[in-house]
Amino acid sequence: MEQTEAWEKMMDTVRDPHPALRERRDAGEKVVGYFCSYVPVELIHAAGAVPVRMLQGPAPGDVAGAYMQPFCCSFARSLLEGLGNGTYDYLSAVVMPHTCDTIRNLSDLVETAAPGLRVMRLMVPTTVHTPEAVDFMVEELAALRPDLEGVTGNEAGGADLRESIRLYNRCRSALDGLREAGPGNRRLYAAYLALQLTGPEEFLDMMGRVEAGGTEAGTRRVAVIGGPVPQLEVFDLLEEYGMRVVWDDLCTASRFAAGMVAEDGEPLRALAERYLGRCPCPTKLDPANRREQELIAGIGESGAEGVVFAQQAFCEFHSFDYPGLKERLDAEGIPSVRLDLEHPFQPTGQMRTRLQALSEILGEGM
Amino acid sequence: MARRLKLLCEKTMKEVMTAYYTEAFTSDRPKAWVTSGAPVELLLAAGVIPIFPENYGAMIGAQHMGGDLCAAAGDMGFDDCVCSYARSTIASTARGEGPLGALPAPDLLLACNNGCGTMFKWYEVLSRRFGIPLLFFDTPYCAGEPTPQDRAYLVRQLERILSELGDILGREVDRDRLWETLQVSSETAKLWTQIQDLRRARPSPLNSPDMFVHMALIVTLRGTQTAYDYYRDMLAQVRERVERGEGAVEDEKYRLLWDHIPPWYALRDLFDFCADLGACFAVDTYTNVWQGEFDMARPLESMADCYQMIMPNLRLPLRAAMYVDYIRDYEIDGFVIHSNHSCKSYCLGEYEIARRITAETGVRGVILEADMVDPKFYSESQVKQMMQAFLESLD
Numbered sequence: 018m019e020q021t022e023a024w025e026k027m028m029d030t031v032r033d034p035h036p037a038l039r040e041r042r043d044a045g046e047k048v049v050g051y052f053c054s055y056v057p058v059e060l061i062h063a064a065g066a067v068p069v070r071m072l073q074g075p076a077p078g079d080v081a082g083a084y085m086q087p088f089c090c091s092f093a094r095s096l097l098e099g100l101g102n103g104t105y106d107y108l109s110a111v112v113m114p115h116t117c118d119t120i121r122n123l124s125d126l127v128e129t130a131a132p133g134l135r136v137m138r139l140m141v142p143t144t145v146h147t148p149e150a151v152d153f154m155v156e157e158l159a160a161l162r163p164d165l166e167g168v169t170g171n172e173a174g175g176a177d178l179r180e181s182i183r184l185y186n187r188c189r190s191a192l193d194g195l196r197e198a199g200p201g202n203r204r205l206y207a208a209y210l211a212l213q214l215t216g217p218e219e220f221l222d223m224m225g226r227v228e229a230g231g232t233e234a235g236t237r238r239v240a241v242i243g244g245p246v247p248q249l250e251v252f253d254l255l256e257e258y259g260m261r262v263v264w265d266d267l268c269t270a271s272r273f274a275a276g277m278v279a280e281d282g283e284p285l286r287a288l289a290e291r292y293l294g295r296c297p298c299p300t301k302l303d304p305a306n307r308r309e310q311e312l313i314a315g316i317g318e319s320g321a322e323g324v325v326f327a328q329q330a331f332c333e334f335h336s337f338d339y340p341g342l343k344e345r346l347d348a349e350g351i352p353s354v355r356l357d358l359e360h361p362f363q364p365t366g367q368m369r370t371r372l373q374a375l376s377e378i379l380g381e382g383m
Numbered sequence: 384m385a386r387r388l389k390l391l392c393e394k395t396m397k398e399v400m401t402a403y404y405t406e407a408f409t410s411d412r413p414k415a416w417v418t419s420g421a422p423v424e425l426l427l428a429a430g431v432i433p434i435f436p437e438n439y440g441a442m443i444g445a446q447h448m449g450g451d452l453c454a455a456a457g458d459m460g461f462d463d464c465v466c467s468y469a470r471s472t473i474a475s476t477a478r479g480e481g482p483l484g485a486l487p488a489p490d491l492l493l494a495c496n497n498g499c500g501t502m503f504k505w506y507e508v509l510s511r512r513f514g515i516p517l518l519f520f521d522t523p524y525c526a527g528e529p530t531p532q533d534r535a536y537l538v539r540q541l542e543r544i545l546s547e548l549g550d551i552l553g554r555e556v557d558r559d560r561l562w563e564t565l566q567v568s569s570e571t572a573k574l575w576t577q578i579q580d581l582r583r584a585r586p587s588p589l590n591s592p593d594m595f596v597h598m599a600l601i602v603t604l605r606g607t608q609t610a611y612d613y614y615r616d617m618l619a620q621v622r623e624r625v626e627r628g629e630g631a632v633e634d635e636k637y638r639l640l641w642d643h644i645p646p647w648y649a650l651r652d653l654f655d656f657c658a659d660l661g662a663c664f665a666v667d668t669y670t671n672v673w674q675g676e677f678d679m680a681r682p683l684e685s686m687a688d689c690y691q692m693i694m695p696n697l698r699l700p701l702r703a704a705m706y707v708d709y710i711r712d713y714e715i716d717g718f719v720i721h722s723n724h725s726c727k728s729y730c731l732g733e734y735e736i737a738r739r740i741t742a743e744t745g746v747r748g749v750i751l752e753a754d755m756v757d758p759k760f761y762s763e764s765q766v767k768q769m770m771q772a773f774l775e776s777l778d
Contacts, residue, residue, distance in 0.1 A: 084734055088464065088724055118500045118728035121524055125699035129735055140523040142536070143496055143503060149539040150521070156532035302503055302519055306511060331464045333727065337504035340460030341511060 023226040024204055030223070031207045031249060034073060034214040035104060041067060042107035047169045050111040052096070052120055053245075054273040054298070055141040057288040060158060061112065062217065063181040064165035064173035070213035071111065072247035072269065074099035076361050084126045090329040091360040092245055093119045101130035110135035110168045112161065115143070116300040117334050137164045144302045145293040154289035162285075178284045184217045189274045191224045198229030202252035202262050209270040210247060235261035237379040240316050242266045242342070243327035244299075244335055248362040251327060254369075258376040264319035266312060267327070268298055299334040308338065309345055316351060323379050324353035325372075352378045388624070388631055392617045393596075399609055400599060404483060407432050413490040413552060416509060418502045420672070421495035421520060422541070422690055424568050424606045428561035429548050433493075434486055435603055436505075440468030440756050441595075442482045443475060444647025449756035452480065467725040467756035469505040476512075489513060491551050493544070495520040497696040498672075499728030516551055518544045522691045526698045529691055537687030562682055568606035569677040574614035575601050576674050581621050582665050583713050586630025588621050591641045591664035592654040593631060601673040636661030637777055640709055640748075642668045642736075643721035643729055644755040649763065656767055660774050666713040668694060668706065699732045703739040710744045717777050718748035719770070724760040749773040 030037065038048050047066040051058065061068035077085075077094035080101030085094050099105050113124035113136055128136050140157050142150040162173050171177070195208050204227075212220045239260045246252075246267050255262060265271045275295050279287040296311045297303045316324070324346055328335040339355065346353045354371040407414065415426050417433045426433045443449050449471050455478055456470035457463070475481035492515060494506035503519055510517040520540055523533050549555040578597075582589050589597075597617065604610040639657070641664040646653065654664065675689030694702060709715065718740060720733050737748050749769055754760040 084732075086722055086727075086730060086734075089727060089731060115524055119731060121500075122699070122728065122731040125732060126735060138524075138526070140533075142521055142523070143500065144519060144521045144540075147540075147543065149536055149543070152539075153523075153532055153536040156535075160530075160532070299504070300500060302521070303507065304510070304517060304519075333462075333464050333466070333501060333725075334504055336462040336465050337469075337501075337508060339462075341508065343460055 020228050023223070024207070027207050027211050027223050027227065028203075028249070030214055031073075031210045034069070035107070037215070038067070038069060039107045042109075047109045048107050049165065049168065050105060050108045052111065052113050053116045054268045055114050055116060055292055056112050056139060057158065057292055059178065059181040059185050059278065059288060060162060060173055061165055062184070063178040064162070065169040065171035065177075066109065066165065067216045069108075069215070070269070071096050071099075071105070072210065072214065072245065074360070075102065075104050078102070080130055084130055085123075088331055089119050090331045092329045092358075093123055095360040097123060097126060097130055100127055100134065108134060110137055110165075112137045112139055114139040114141045116141065116298070117332070135168065137161060142293070143300070145297055146302070146304070151286070151289050151293055154293055155285050158285045158288060174284075179280065181217075182278045182284060182287065183280055184221075186277045186280065188212050188217045188220055189277060191221065192274045195224070195229050200229050201234050202256050202260075203249055205262070206246075206252045206270060207249055209274060210249070213269065213273065235259045237261065237323065237376055238263045238319070238321050239323045239325050239375075239379070240264040240266075240312070240319065240321035241325045241327050242312060243358075244329050244332060245269045246327050246358065248358075248360075250362050250364070251356070251358065254364050254372065255325065258372040259380070260323075260325070260372070260376065263321050264315040266296065266308070266315070272296065272298060299338050309342055312342060313345065313349065322351070323375050324351060325375070326353060326355040327358060328355070330357035330359050388629065390617060390620045390624075392613060392620060395613060395616070396597065396599065399604070399613060403603065407434050408483070408487050414487055415491045415493050416486070416489040416506070417493040418495050418498065418506070419602050420498040420502070420690065420693055421493045422544075422686055423493075424561065424564045424686070425541075425544060425548060425556065426493060427606045428564045429552060429556045431491070431548075431552070433603070434489065436472040436486065437468050438599060438603055439475070439481065439486055440471050441644075441647050443471045444756035445650055446482045447648050447758075448481065449648055450758050452478070453757040453759070463725070463757070463759075465725065466499075466501045466505065467754050469501065469508075470725075471756050473505075473508065489515060491515055491548075492517040493520070494518070495522060495690060497522040497690055497693050499695065499726065501726075501728065516547070518547055520544060520690065522696055524698065525691050525696050525701075527701065529688055533691060534684060534687050537691060538683050541683050541686060562679065564606045565677045565682050565686065566679060567608060567611055569675070569679070571601065571605050571611045571614055572674055572676050574611070574618050576676075578614065578618050578621055579666075579671055579674075581618075581625055584625045585638075585714070586628070586632065586635035587638065587663050587665035587713075588624040588629065588631055590631035590654065590658065591667040591670070592645070592650055594667060594670040595645055595650060598670045598673065605673065630663065632658045632661065632663035634661055635663045637716045637774055638663055638665045638714055640664065640666050640668070640706070640713070640715045640718040641721070642706070642718065642733070643723050644669050644726065645721065646753045646758070646761050647755055648758045649753075649761060649766075652763070653766065653770075657770055657774070660771065662770075662774055664719075666709045666715065668709070695729050699735065702732070703736045706736055706740050707743045710740060710746050715746060717746060717773065719773075720748055720750045722750050722752050724752070724754040725757065726755065747776070
């Protein structure tokens with residue numbers, strides 16, 4: 018397959034994952050949606066279902082408007098819209114974890130807006146660094162497992178779960194390798210998203226067909242920090258201003274792929290330890306301020322010269338963190354700008370002005 | 384003009400709150416800032432003075448200082464989507480401004496996420512700014528009865544908090560004193576529940592704005608004899624009012640339910656406007672949150688249950704069922720939901736709850752858009768027009 022064609026296939030998976038997933042449903046496979054990077058995909062996969070991250074929903078419309086206030090983020094509004102209007106009609110179930118207040122409450126609204134869809138709750142603890150939190154997560158995973166098995170009719174324990182753990186670890190390694198090779202913003206972030214929008218086997222197959230290097234663009238090295246950024250257009254926009262993303266803390270990219278699950282030991286505990294052990298997302302308690310420390314360390318290691326905050330508009334959790342992180346970056350002399358994302362993504366004049374300013378600052382320093 | 388029937392205990396309230404804040408500002412005892420839904424009994428038993436920034440946010444709102452302080456928080460980088468209690472009190476501390484100036488600086492923090500996730504984010508900011516420890520009680524969202532893993536997780540956390548509190552203070556928390564505090568807290572909550580029950584009378588002896596004032600002690604001082612004595616007296620006085628057939632609103636015509644925290648800056652103005660039209664808010668969801676009664680045969684488990692199962696931490700079907708019960712038990716004619724701009728936890732689901740209430744009871748409601756502290760999201764004329772039209776539609 019031609020390189021362009023192989024990459025285009027991956028881009029298609031990201032742009033519109035729904036037709037392929039519908040085909041798989043029609044072929045008898047079970048597709049299970051999940052809402053955030055704290056849901057162990059390995060468990061869904063081990064049960065024999067295709068784990069698909071809830072991304073790429075339609076523009077919020079009548080369904081979202083009937084259930085959610087306009088001051089809720091358009092990311093969540095878009096997903097409810099999609100669940101209510103049939104965009105995700107291929108799903109057999111969704112796993113909804115406790116993350117922010119919006120997603121927590123959304124779990125109840127999904128049951129009403131999408132009647133017939135099985136909603137499974139995963140009470141991911143807000144505290145992630147204590148032994149009791151890990152034990153609680155293990156218990157929650159143990160409670161989720163039979164629910165998933167009920168959807169597929171397959172057992173999700175023992176050898177199957179270990180195999181799923183190994184498979185996803187390989188996917189994460191492949192993503193690490195791709196980042197090292199520097200394929201450019203669009204290709205790198207398409208690969209992260211592709212893993213979340215299809216099964217690990219299909220992802221590894223796609224990764225086997227693409228070549229990693231060659232298209233690196235942009236001379237201004239930036240780190241991007243935020244929540245879910247499922248739109249490749251955001252990364253295109255950065256590239257338009259000469260920015261190459263060399264490090265990120267995004268839950269649809271590095272935070273999703275960070276850290277391996279131990280392949281020995283008790284699988285559920287290994288999953289709990291990996292998922293809770295990552296640098297916490299803003300919806301989790303972070304008493305040691307790891308997020309700030311890892312941002313500064315990541316900037317140092319990657320050679321990023323500036324930071325782009327890419328967070329969902331109306332996201333209270335990221336908004337609480339922003340002033341402290343910005344203050345620290347200012348103190349370190351690292352320039353930053355903030356983009357408040359709406360779904361569907363439209364680059365606004367304000368975003369362009371901010372990126373232009375950052376680009377000029379970084380250009381001056383070169 | 385709407386009449387305001389004052390209870391004798393209101394004078395006591397002023398004295399008690401003045402004494403409380405005087406002690407908080409002048410005492411050498413350790414002080415903790417604490418969220419309203421956190422297990423304050425742990426602090427009281429440890430001899431720590433609890434201070435409630437949420438109460439202070441309400442005071443900031445009521446004294447019309449919310450606009451300026453929220454704008455100041457915006458200058459500090461905090462968006463409008465951040466809780467206005469948090470924004471206004473963070474700015475109050477930074478600027479040294481507020482109804483009583485800045486609150487006394489804390490030695491430690493205690494937060495719980497049973498009201499919302501906002502709480503721990505807010506307290507993380509405080510922890511970093513003050514450079515002090517944050518004790519956190521993580522309460523899983525509750526679908527009904529707590530699961531065994533919920534309970535085990537919660538009890539282990541209570542043990543951890545007690546241990547860490549002891550480490551911070553340099554002395555162990557006296558368990559006997561904790562049990563005594565829980566007992567008093569429980570008895571006080573029982574009185575508060577009995578007062579709420581009396582509001583079922585026709586006419587209702589208490590209007591929600593009265594409760595928004597009287598709730599100060601159940602939030603701030605539950606677990607103390609002072610709060611117990613206050614509500615014991617209040618209960619007696621409300622009973623007398625019911626026996627006299629005296630209503631909080633003259634010629635009570637409409638009995639309403641209020642949902643959510645009120646817009647504090649419009650507290651009297653909005654509720655007096657409604658009272659002038661004959662509307663009494665005979666029940667509200669907000670002041671009913673503080674009702675936990677502990678089983679002293681298993682105190683820590685019982686604390687775990689009570690603190691997990693408060694209303695904002697319950698799944699929507701349970702919350703909706705509670706609202707339906709209120710509508711029936713208090714013979715409510717209509718409900719008013721405050722869609723509070725900076726409070727997603729309590730608000731998201733309100734549209735569906737409104738539909739379920741109407742479907743199950745036939746009672747209709749109205750949704751007002753505003754914010755609890757930041758007046759920027761409040762349009763007085765629009766809200767009043769909406770309320771007037773709604774009340775007329777109930778005729």
